[in-house]
Amino acid sequence: MLNRSLSLKLLSAVILFAAWEIAGRIPVSFAFPTFLESMDALIRMTRDGTIFEAYAETLQPLVVGVAISAVLGIGIGLWVGLNSFFDWLFSPIFIVMQAAPLAALIPLLVLAYGIGLTSKVLVVCIMAMPVIVLNTSSAVRNTPESIKEMGKSFLASDTSIMLKIIIPAASPVIFAGLRLGVSAGFIGAILAELKITPTGVGDIITYSRSIADYPSMYAAIFSIILLAVLFLNLLERLETVLFKGNQRGYVSD
Amino acid sequence: MVMSPTKLAAAGAATSEFESAVSTRNISKNYGEVEALRDLSLEFPRGQLTSLLGPSGCGKTTLLKIIAGLLEPTSGEVEVNGKKVTGPGPDRAFVFQDFALLPWATVMRNVAFGLEMRGVAKSEREAIAEKYIKEVGLAGFEQSYPHELSGGMRQRVGLARALSVDAQVLLMDEPFSAVDEQTRRKFQEDLLSLVQNENKTFIFVTHSIEEAVYVSDQIAILLPRPSRVHEIIRPSNFRDKGVDNIRRDSEYLDIVDDIWASLRTYVE
Amino acid sequence: MVMSPTKLAAAGAATSEFESAVSTRNISKNYGEVEALRDLSLEFPRGQLTSLLGPSGCGKTTLLKIIAGLLEPTSGEVEVNGKKVTGPGPDRAFVFQDFALLPWATVMRNVAFGLEMRGVAKSEREAIAEKYIKEVGLAGFEQSYPHELSGGMRQRVGLARALSVDAQVLLMDEPFSAVDEQTRRKFQEDLLSLVQNENKTFIFVTHSIEEAVYVSDQIAILLPRPSRVHEIIRPSNFRDKGVDNIRRDSEYLDIVDDIWASLRTYVE
Amino acid sequence: MIVFGYRLPGMSSLLVWGLLWEIIGQMKLTFFVPPLTKVMATLFEVIATSAFQKALAETAYAFGAGVFFAIVIGIPVGILMGKNRLLDELLLPWVNVFLSAPLTALVPVLMVLFGFGMKSIIITTTLFAIWIIILNSRAGVKQINRSLVEMAHSFGASPVDAFFKIYFWAALPEILGGVRIGIIRAVKGVIIGQLLISIVGFGALFELYSANFLMSHFWAVLIVLFALAFSISEFLAYLERRVAYYAAKR
Amino acid sequence: EPIRIALAETPSDELAAFFVALDRAKANGLDYEWTAFSDEELAIQAVLSGQMDIGFGTPYSAMQRSKAPLRIVFQLSKLKFFPVTTKKYSSLEDLNGEPILLHSRGGGTDSIANVIEERVGMKFGDRSYVPGSSNRVAALLGGRADATIIDLSNKNKLMRSEAADRFNVLEMFDVEASDEALFGNLTWIQENEAQVDIFVKALVSVWQDMHKDPTIVRRETNPDGPIGQLPKEILDELDGFYADAVAGGLYDPNGGGRKAAMADMEWYSAAGQLDGDASTLNIEDFWYLAPLDAASK
Numbered sequence A: 001m002l003n004r005s006l007s008l009k010l011l012s013a014v015i016l017f018a019a020w021e022i023a024g025r026i027p028v029s030f031a032f033p034t035f036l037e038s039m040d041a042l043i044r045m046t047r048d049g050t051i052f053e054a055y056a057e058t059l060q061p062l063v064v065g066v067a068i069s070a071v072l073g074i075g076i077g078l079w080v081g082l083n084s085f086f087d088w089l090f091s092p093i094f095i096v097m098q099a100a101p102l103a104a105l106i107p108l109l110v111l112a113y114g115i116g117l118t119s120k121v122l123v124v125c126i127m128a129m130p131v132i133v134l135n136t137s138s139a140v141r142n143t144p145e146s147i148k149e150m151g152k153s154f155l156a157s158d159t160s161i162m163l164k165i166i167i168p169a170a171s172p173v174i175f176a177g178l179r180l181g182v183s184a185g186f187i188g189a190i191l192a193e194l195k196i197t198p199t200g201v202g203d204i205i206t207y208s209r210s211i212a213d214y215p216s217m218y219a220a221i222f223s224i225i226l227l228a229v230l231f232l233n234l235l236e237r238l239e240t241v242l243f244k245g246n247q248r249g250y251v252s253d
Numbered sequence B, C: 001m002v003m004s005p006t007k008l009a010a011a012g013a014a015t016s017e018f019e020s021a022v023s024t025r026n027i028s029k030n031y032g033e034v035e036a037l038r039d040l041s042l043e044f045p046r047g048q049l050t051s052l053l054g055p056s057g058c059g060k061t062t063l064l065k066i067i068a069g070l071l072e073p074t075s076g077e078v079e080v081n082g083k084k085v086t087g088p089g090p091d092r093a094f095v096f097q098d099f100a101l102l103p104w105a106t107v108m109r110n111v112a113f114g115l116e117m118r119g120v121a122k123s124e125r126e127a128i129a130e131k132y133i134k135e136v137g138l139a140g141f142e143q144s145y146p147h148e149l150s151g152g153m154r155q156r157v158g159l160a161r162a163l164s165v166d167a168q169v170l171l172m173d174e175p176f177s178a179v180d181e182q183t184r185r186k187f188q189e190d191l192l193s194l195v196q197n198e199n200k201t202f203i204f205v206t207h208s209i210e211e212a213v214y215v216s217d218q219i220a221i222l223l224p225r226p227s228r229v230h231e232i233i234r235p236s237n238f239r240d241k242g243v244d245n246i247r248r249d250s251e252y253l254d255i256v257d258d259i260w261a262s263l264r265t266y267v268e
Numbered sequence D: 001m002i003v004f005g006y007r008l009p010g011m012s013s014l015l016v017w018g019l020l021w022e023i024i025g026q027m028k029l030t031f032f033v034p035p036l037t038k039v040m041a042t043l044f045e046v047i048a049t050s051a052f053q054k055a056l057a058e059t060a061y062a063f064g065a066g067v068f069f070a071i072v073i074g075i076p077v078g079i080l081m082g083k084n085r086l087l088d089e090l091l092l093p094w095v096n097v098f099l100s101a102p103l104t105a106l107v108p109v110l111m112v113l114f115g116f117g118m119k120s121i122i123i124t125t126t127l128f129a130i131w132i133i134i135l136n137s138r139a140g141v142k143q144i145n146r147s148l149v150e151m152a153h154s155f156g157a158s159p160v161d162a163f164f165k166i167y168f169w170a171a172l173p174e175i176l177g178g179v180r181i182g183i184i185r186a187v188k189g190v191i192i193g194q195l196l197i198s199i200v201g202f203g204a205l206f207e208l209y210s211a212n213f214l215m216s217h218f219w220a221v222l223i224v225l226f227a228l229a230f231s232i233s234e235f236l237a238y239l240e241r242r243v244a245y246y247a248a249k250r
Numbered sequence E: 001e002p003i004r005i006a007l008a009e010t011p012s013d014e015l016a017a018f019f020v021a022l023d024r025a026k027a028n029g030l031d032y033e034w035t036a037f038s039d040e041e042l043a044i045q046a047v048l049s050g051q052m053d054i055g056f057g058t059p060y061s062a063m064q065r066s067k068a069p070l071r072i073v074f075q076l077s078k079l080k081f082f083p084v085t086t087k088k089y090s091s092l093e094d095l096n097g098e099p100i101l102l103h104s105r106g107g108g109t110d111s112i113a114n115v116i117e118e119r120v121g122m123k124f125g126d127r128s129y130v131p132g133s134s135n136r137v138a139a140l141l142g143g144r145a146d147a148t149i150i151d152l153s154n155k156n157k158l159m160r161s162e163a164a165d166r167f168n169v170l171e172m173f174d175v176e177a178s179d180e181a182l183f184g185n186l187t188w189i190q191e192n193e194a195q196v197d198i199f200v201k202a203l204v205s206v207w208q209d210m211h212k213d214p215t216i217v218r219r220e221t222n223p224d225g226p227i228g229q230l231p232k233e234i235l236d237e238l239d240g241f242y243a244d245a246v247a248g249g250l251y252d253p254n255g256g257g258r259k260a261a262m263a264d265m266e267w268y269s270a271a272g273q274l275d276g277d278a279s280t281l282n283i284e285d286f287w288y289l290a291p292l293d294a295a296s297k
């Protein structure tokens, strides 16, 4: 049945791209290029290297921001999940942050941190971090009591319980949080490039738009979405490799 | 109610003819307002299997966890081999009702987990685990993950893990309740031979009267909260009649009926 | 193996002395590659309780669902009261292992659900449901939600629902496996009196040999896939000895042992 | 958190943070952080202005319309995907792509396709919210206990009965969960839309205040917005808890 | 049917005079509605695609590239921008090879930088882009940049602040070219000639009155309009802003016209936004002068 699912995926891709192509040919709007034109622009930009230069710029705040959010987020999440005082103190902040539209903070970040890498990294962080922290802490809190007890009854030390039971048990939810965080981070990185200073892919988008080179604009958008999806798939693979037995959830469910 | 000859007077009565591996003395346990156990004393003879039987919510799990050192009693104390229990120790191993396997670890790693926690070197602990995996009949499944096993097989992993740390006391909380009836019958027979062959003390919680009578050397009946020991029964005479005959022994059937008569009123 | 006098030859054998309420003829069922049932024929006498007993995965549930009309057999046919089954019908009601209650509906609405689906007016169906709620001992819980009930009480709701549609055939798939042992014993006794009092035909799936022997007029033993009827047992002589004595009747015990002997090899 | 035997309410630590804010503000460490008291004073001033009320109305309109479409389209599509395998296999990859894609990159396309006004903002909002609603409704239908469906079938339920009396109710906890997350995302979407497309509503206020260094105005509106977003999400969480009693027991 | 106006920023002090003109036009029967876009490019696009009728911006490259008949009818403001640096630099030549902050790629400040390079014969180093003069001021104040180009009002604010002694405003040549202009689609303009005339007339009258007395902007501002509703802190600075603007020559009282058109063509070719030699370009391809001529009579 793998063939069926693969061919259906291809079929649905073909349908979507064909719809795009047709819409572009009608055209729905003079500013809406066809699929083939966009792909052509993408190939051209790949050939002459513009796209790589752009991604070198875009990925900087993204990678730095996501790395900081992941390390700090998981760290804080573990801490908040394990200690009721920190839970009380920090959880509300992150709960509010997760619910709130932090994009509104961007003008302020620009005022406070200027327009360099710092602000952009911060935008990525404020988008990505809350969900990572909240997922990690709730995963840690929800570690099945019985396997923790099992650890205790087999004389595991606190560190072993933490490293060999709590963290592996929490890993699926932590990874789910990471995935959400990374995708929010992508949103943040693009937002930063559209809102703070146009560099990298954001620059291709705004500049092509300003000179009415719509195929390039669509090519850039297409490529960033593709990149996000590839990146997230990679993360999923990583999780499967790291925690094999977790795939089916908890045995005690 | 007619007292059968095998039924002893209530709690704390003379089990002095046996040496106690575990003794609980005047244990009380409150969960906030809820009084789960009150002033419970009970002796567990060495090398024998003692069942705790009683209606749901009467405090069987609570008592078992207090013995395991996972819970602190509100008052009273537990001694294992004459030493007071203050926490989990290498002399006791727990078999959990819901198996409590690590879903991300192979059967091998799960069975070796107890030894891993005790700092046994990898090659050594795997050799030991290997042996017990074979013993419980799971040879060939060393590299499987728990989700690839049936309920009965998972419970055997839990059992192998408890056996591999070679504790003198095995605490089993409804170990067979999640496996189907026919498998369960098989397990009961296996358990009997385990008690016979290994010189360990078993403490066994169950809801099934037949199961308790079938596998136990001593049965402690607890009544609803706040729980104390209602009576202790020592089925003695049918032990040697062989696995196949126990279930039709009249003493066995008498005991089952007696227990059923005393518990019946508490069911629903 | 010694044939006991109550054991009949294999499938299709003379049950002609009884009138059949349900008969299955040459049923086969394949799930894709998996052949679950092969050429299975079985008669279910009217007004009696027939148990299906067999190792896990042998196709008991499959057979029950085919009779219920929830699954189509690959070949063969089912007749209920002489009429060929083509789908679910008002002559059969199902009692589910996991109760299958609507968690968002009260006990009253759950019990009345079968009637609601048949288009019975609200006041009328509630009157009927009321009666059966009382009958299964749940009076006072009409407005409770399933999650507020214990496992045993939930199963009674499922039973009341099946009874309230007044079907002639009751199909029960391991109805007691999710309730605790002590409650289960109680249920078995209740079931016996139900069979006696209501003139209904019961088809009962269980894993427990004792349970099957205890409650059944006829036991069909299925062996592993592809399943056919291995033997049919009709425990006949201990029926009248009274509830308390059945469990120590030697015929009862012989049958249990016999069945265990034939099933044992298939367990895990 | 339990102090001297009293359980502190969940959100009470925000008071501590508020106090910290006030202290930092009073110390005049940076003009970005005016004292909380000053922000609160500005807050009451700002709320009374018609500019604020207009922003609120515009934002609420875009938000409401966006969420409305997300729910009205998302739930049926999700349920259909849960029930129909072919549809599921055709749509699921795209739902997953759009769920995790950086939607901000699509905003420029929306502007081209749907214009620069409210319409694009509403569509942005819908796009932020809809995918998770679809996915959750689908999951809700997928996890329905087979035996509930069989039970209804065995009592002769018609397909319509089954849909309204079983499927919808059984999937309700997941659907509500999806709607809650969707709405939280929609709040982000509506603000991002207002910042990137046409500057209206709260987006306009933020731009204006930050361009003119009116920090206490900025924070005041931000607090209002956070509070609104937070109350909406808590309200939905409350609804979710109302059905939680059966979520675990289906 | 109201005419639809595309603003390129949120209504703020710089748009106060424009809104005063709108009020006057309204009194003469103009029916309008406005939408604020987050930048000029979007406003241009909205007019190009017909979603808006008249917009803010200097769409020279769009006019040439898209072949859509966009025409400017009124010059709203001139490119009065000022290179401001820290004390590190004292003339434009010093900036050779040095990094600089500008508004946006292809925008007004970018073209100023291009022309500076050409006229002074130097080359800036890295250009980074920060939309909003105030943000660039913040960057200067925060020590995150040493050189930028900012608008008149922000230059004045900065140079009047306590931090003024840390910065230099560099000498620069005068620029007559447009920063913001009002433009629309020629077909639409001709179909709605009457409306456009009312509008341009109102603009010219306000621009002229403002040169006589900058405070009329504050006085005529409708307290219930988008400007009147701004926080008091902003309104209080309106008089100062317009006094500075008039003094600095930011606004042309005659709405630009031919003079501005010539300057624009020259400027934007030099800046690289228009292809071809300025002398070969045709005013009629970029401006539609009829409404302004009518208003000036």
Ligand SMILES: Nc1ncnc2c1ncn2[C@@H]1O[C@H](COP(=O)(O)OP(=O)(O)OP(=O)(O)O)[C@@H](O)[C@H]1O
Residues within 6 Å of the ligand: B031, B032, B034, B036, B055, B056, B057, B058, B059, B060, B061, B062, B063, B225
């Ligand atoms: N953590 C806890 N907090 C409060 N009450 C508890 C807790 N654990 C158990 N109890 C209560 O203590 C009593 C005894 O519980 P326990 O789990 O020991 O019963 P049990 O005999 O094992 O029941 P079962 O047969 O259902 O497993 C019950 O009434 C239960 O409600």
Ligand SMILES: Nc1ncnc2c1ncn2[C@@H]1O[C@H](COP(=O)(O)OP(=O)(O)OP(=O)(O)O)[C@@H](O)[C@H]1O
Residues within 6 Å of the ligand: C031, C032, C034, C036, C055, C056, C057, C058, C059, C060, C061, C062, C063, C225
């Ligand atoms: N929908 C299905 N698709 C494929 N195979 C199935 C399906 N349902 C059941 N089977 C297979 O058919 C066989 C019989 O299943 P069935 O559920 O009838 O067994 P059972 O006797 O009821 O088992 P248990 O005692 O565990 O309930 C099993 O091997 C099972 O794996």
Ligand SMILES: [Mg+2]
Residues within 6 Å of the ligand: B060, B061, B062
């Ligand atoms: Mg228990």
Ligand SMILES: [Mg+2]
Residues within 6 Å of the ligand: C060, C061, C062
């Ligand atoms: Mg079954």
